[in-house]
Amino acid sequence: MKDKIKARSVPFSQTRSRHASETAEDYVEAVMELIEEKGECRVLDLARYFNVSHVTVSRIVKRLYEEELLYTQPYKPVELTPKGNSLAKKVKERHAIVLDFLLELGVDKANAYIDSEGIEHHVGPSTLNAMKRFLKKR
């Protein structure tokens, strides 16, 4: 019985852990996209991208720099470290699969874009594979 209760708590622990990585994942993905689009990624680009203040971005960039995901120097554009680049590639691929999956499932574009932005961070390898199989069958 106690095992049952403990087992039940696992999904919540896992969800908290995933939420803790979510900001890093969204930021490296955004940096990669902005560099592709505009050639560089400024703090203000990220602020507009996420619809938050430049202060919020600035603090988070500093943290991700300490985690060695981003390069940053005062008043210079933000860049991806090799570690950040590799995470971004993985995250972008997963995000694209989740988005395609929702569209294929019949969700309209606007809602697929919205929901996939949150869902992507909660899709483990097992669910991701199931989504890939679904897409392949179409």
Next chain:
Amino acid sequence: MKDKIKARSVPFSQTRSRHASETAEDYVEAVMELIEEKGECRVLDLARYFNVSHVTVSRIVKRLYEEELLYTQPYKPVELTPKGNSLAKKVKERHAIVLDFLLELGVDKANAYIDSEGIEHHVGPSTLNAMKRFLKKR
């Protein structure tokens, strides 16, 4: 072009908003389940359920009491208000559909339980309907 940038930020705003409701949703669902199972829901039951300390639960219960989702009195079990009860029913139904959907998609039980716990909060009406249609077709 600015419209495009602004439109891109909508999913992130929506995701932040959903995360802001997540605790309330998980708590009312847990209270309903624990009352069904044990006849009452104590602070420590919730702490074990979520794998957090009783202090964390106690503070959150106080907040949800102020939001009129829970009844709480010192050293007494926690109960659902009508508002909390109605939210719990809605949330439990959505969670069950997401879980069934993942299982039907071919995700193993353990991962379906884990992933659905996070995904549920990012499933809007449009995606929920798509999942229902998918389940009906099986």
Next chain:
DNA sequence: TGGCAAATGTAGCAATGGCTACGGATAGTG
């Protein structure tokens, strides 16, 4: 019924991510 163990509350700390206000840096323009 007295006392102990379990449950709950309170105080206070940390990390994260929102914000406004203000000040300094940078880069383009006249």
Next chain:
DNA sequence: CACTATCCGTAGCCATTGCTACATTTGCCA
């Protein structure tokens, strides 16, 4: 070359959700 607008950093506020340590209440049983 100086001005000015834009960009960015810093200070400091708040809310949320984790935590430990300690105090208090409750309820059961010896």
